[in-house]
Amino acid sequence: MAFDNNKTYELPKKYKxxxxxxxxxxxxxxQCLNTDTNKTVAIKIPKLKMLYDSEMKSMRMLMRRGLNRRNIVKFHESFSTMNGEALVFENLGINIQSYIDKGVRGQMMLSDVRTITVQIATALNALKEIRVIHRDIKPDNVMLVDETRPFKVKLIDFGFATSTSLTKYGEILQVPCFRAPEIILGLRYSEAIDMWSVGCTVFYMLTHRLLFRGRTAYDILNQIIETCGQPPNHMLNEGKYTAEYFVKTKKNGWRLKTPKEYWGNNVKDRPRRQFTSLDDLQKEGMNTHEPQQFKQCMELIKAMLKIDQHNRITPCDVLRHPFVTQKNQTKTRASTSVRPLDFNPSAAPLVDLIAQTKVIMVQPASPENTMQLKPLDLNPSAAPSVDLITQTKVIMVQPASPENTMQLEPLDLNPSAAPSVDLITPTKVIMVQPASPKNTSQLEDTEREVRLQAEPKKTPEVSKAQPPPPDDGKETKKKKKNCCQRFFAWIRKTFRCNQVGVMGVICSETS
Known part of the structure; x- marks a missing residue:
């Protein structure tokens, strides 16, 4: 037995x-001290018989699944008292309600709101995975482990928790100020009622004001409609208590009863509203030093307070919301700033560099292999569009004109300076459109052709007195043909090994 100011508590001997x-x-x-472990614990002792038996079963199931590691209070054990089972939990700090009440300004920092929201969403996501509804989320049931930043919180009080398969149609649950519209109307409900309560809690942390306040469910429903809009007809048609708050219209719709229609002659004063929509809060200029983050927080609250539970944001989506992930996005932007590329092959392999930056490094051409080319006369009707190349992965090359061709020397590729292109994409394949008959010609062996073109031609000696033969145009055509052959021979020799790798990279980028 433990005694305190004429109070008697039935405690086992190991608890002081x-x-x-x-x-x-x-x-x-x-609060007690476990003398066996020398750790402080919190013991919940019932006043009424069989009060905490349901919570005990819920906590044992949650602990078997290890949910104490996902922002849910840790349950140690239970022991019997004259009024039922007493529950032993880990000792925590104060709840959110008490922390805000003792604050000087009466509201929390935006960074603290974000930290706590993340942890509540983590706990709800864990409950959703095992299809459990808390059904009593409010600032009193969110506990700070301690008061040091960054805050660590845990969700407590699972006395009303239940499985989604055991929910009953028309149950009255939750504190009125945190009650979801589907509960007020008497609809079938799901884990989404917890998210509605979280939205009200986040708003309270942000402003230290209740978003919906009133003495009755009618007052709360009236303010919900003013702030978030009227529930859709499909909800009102299915609601067990709809007729208590709404009147059927001639157009087969619904309208909320007036205070006189609801209260009769005993009309009561409605609670005074400080604002009529969530947008009004932004107009007040609160948290002007962080306007973007404050706006994101308000958008998250709006997503939590969707009237239709099927459109309400889920805990998993809360964890991906911009307000929650803002710190991670800031780190990402800082880490992905543009840096000069290091073209030292030993320091950064070419394959890794291309995979990360999607840039192909090309060896500069030597001076003897460069020339000024004339602009190509591209006929739009003859040249395929970019869309065709993207869809078919075929690149059509316009034949070079004689004036744009010259004999180039083979490039001296230094393997140590530039890795082979074949190493980049060894398995890529390029599809080449077959050449038309007019663009084909029989080419001789490459080395022989290049060698013959490099040697000066031996022409028979002509008498000085003999006039040169007349030019009938055949000699000019022959020169043009030899020039084209030299160009394509150089192309075959230079790019035979590299065309599959390079063009494969191009095709993979376009796809």
């Missing part, structure tokens, strides 16, 4: 009473 932590209509929470 320290102080009361809180008391409610259903039970009391006391």
């Amino acid at each position: 009473y320290l102080k009361d932590l809180g008391e409610g209509s259903y039970g009391v929470v006391v």
